[in-house]
Amino acid sequence: MYRWMLHMSGGPQICDCTAAVFGDEVYTFSWSSYMIYVNIFNTVSLRWRMMTPGSGECQLEVPSHRIGHSIALVDYIIYLWGGRQSGTSGCNVLYAFDVDTHRWFTPMVRGNVPQARCFHSAVVLGKVMYIHGGAYIRGFGETWTNEIIKLGTATMVWSLINPRGSPSHAQRYHSATNIGTEMFVFGRYRDKNEACNNISVFDTETNSWMNTPSAQIIPGYWLHSAFAYNGELYIFGNHKLDKICDLWKLNGETFSWKKVETKGESLSKEEWECCCNVRDRIILLKGLSGENDLSILDLNPSLKTLCKLAVIQYGLKQAGLTHDVSTPFADFAQGERGPFVNSGAAGALRSLRSLRLGRIASGRVDYMLLRDID
Template sequence: MLRWSVHLEGGPRRVNHAAVAVGHKVYSFGGYCSGEDYETLRQIDVHVFNTVSLRWMKLPPVRTGGHERVREVPYMRYGHTAVLLDDIIYLWGGRNDTEGACNVLYAFDINSHRWFTPKISGTVPGARDGHSSCVLWKSMYIFGGYEQLADCFSNDIHKLDTTTMVWSLINARGTPARWRDFHSATIIGTKMFVFGGRADRFGPFHSNNEIYCNKIKVFDTETNCWLNTPSTQPLPEGRRSHSAFSYNGELYIFGGYNARLDRHFNDLWKFNPEAFSWEKVEPKGKGPCPRRRQCCCMVGDRIILFGGTSPCPEQGMGDEFNLMDHSDLYILDFSKYSCHYLFRVCVCGLTQRHRDRMGLAVPSGIPCGTRLHVPVARAFALFISEHMVEQP
């Protein structure tokens, strides 16, 4: 049974950021926050969330003197993507209010926390934001986005082979997905599943006639072909700036926004690629409010979802220009034993005196120091210890 098991406040307030799971940590890069200065050029910030201690940490700025030059560190941006390959996080694309969009490939070493710019060749994609990135084997696939130079939506697929650091434009066969930005693309097996995004009714150029497709498009990376796919009811509403992830061979989407409906979402849908069918999922617990532009990462059997933007409470569910940015974090737990995880967290939140009084030992794998309100933690730990059963 799916359950929203943890809700935390006080993280980085970000929208349109990019995040990658590395072991039990989540690395978050850049993003946008209302009220901050994006006119002044500065290096991108990096926040790290520890899913064991449930704490955020901001990495110190990179020193750009000596052999580490300024150009090797990406500037602050939003609408970019980041993927993990081996011990390197590759960050690509995005834009800044001063510099515009970017097509430089940046690499972040997770061991040394140093940036560098790999030497690349081939057909480099044009600068853009709102694209998608996903990984298969040793390659990164870029799809769609809004291209700055052409001033239009894209439906090209570019591939970066990280063994040779060569970019290539894929000559895809079949009927391609429409030009779009702020969609999702998720690898399951050897296929890329594209959902949602913002497109224009009349073609690649933006004419303020936005459409939001709610049909899955599938690209086969083995044949380089777009596949013809059926559509079966029910279908989620079309949307952009949602989150997508795969778990046990199925695709999930959460949240997003549809401007034609002027509506933000906080629904969760599951797509079965074998049956090609959708199912709306209703997790237990209290989940996030309707939002878009959030990030989510899979860590073990848990989804870490954080940030994003929502309508101000007094404005209703839409209202494009009255938004509030979030600094919260939610955990969606797929495990049958999510209560065990909560119990461990609560025990660590207690002082040693309270643990001794209750006869509770510090669970292995979670360091002490996670500060919870003691009466709440004590009551919850006792309740869970008495009701520690597998969820149905």
């Protein structure tokens, strides 16, 4: 049973967001008027933290405003690369964010440094970051590509891969997801606002595109989200431009698709989603509307979780509940922009009794997850 557990609004603005998970925290990287902003969501305390460049940090080492960039986590370093900057310029400088010190730096790189591009994909296998597809920036225009480049983070050397086999189509607005040593590439934008449902698989051990059986036809997607769970590929998001949000999964062995039904209050329609795996839960960050900035889909809810949601949903009496079931659902300050740690607003401890049909009195958080719920 897959169940939506939380829809939360009032967080930081996360337009055209990319994200990476380190421990229990989700690091988000989104554009502002001048530079990339880093916000951190703690999946245990359900608190946001906004990071700002340190006073001694070189401004040249903080990425400037951009869209269509990618990020990848290797050990404790998050690498940010590419994107379209203001106007007609692109960027091929590699930036790095240290999750221990919360500081940016620009590592020295060697080799065949790739051209600037945007709306590409990035995956990590071991200590190697793979960049696939995207659009070269040509003034106000763009030229799509299907090339694969890699960065060995141990040596910081860029290299172009000349893959064997039938290459994928030129890609942008697609997704790339690693399952084992293979990279699954799905969807893309096509002319005339059309989306594709093509899927290609690249084997990083043999540097070749694999011959895969024809999968059953599902809707085409672009501006969607993708993640891997238990060896299967999941696609969530928009069907073409009608903003239909649904969830599909692909079995990598049989190459068959299955539409996944979810329980709970469904997610409102949006584009530019970004999602991350945190154990058995998917953190979905929304892009443009700002109505619900964050949602959590539990792929394996425990019996305790389901019982608590039932108590809330049906307004059951709680007098006879044990202490661990009736403990508070949330403990954070509600500031002007939502649940920030550094908010000056006085936060009230919300108990189970204060919830009505899964909603906190402020209406800003739905189906709150209990801290340490399992």
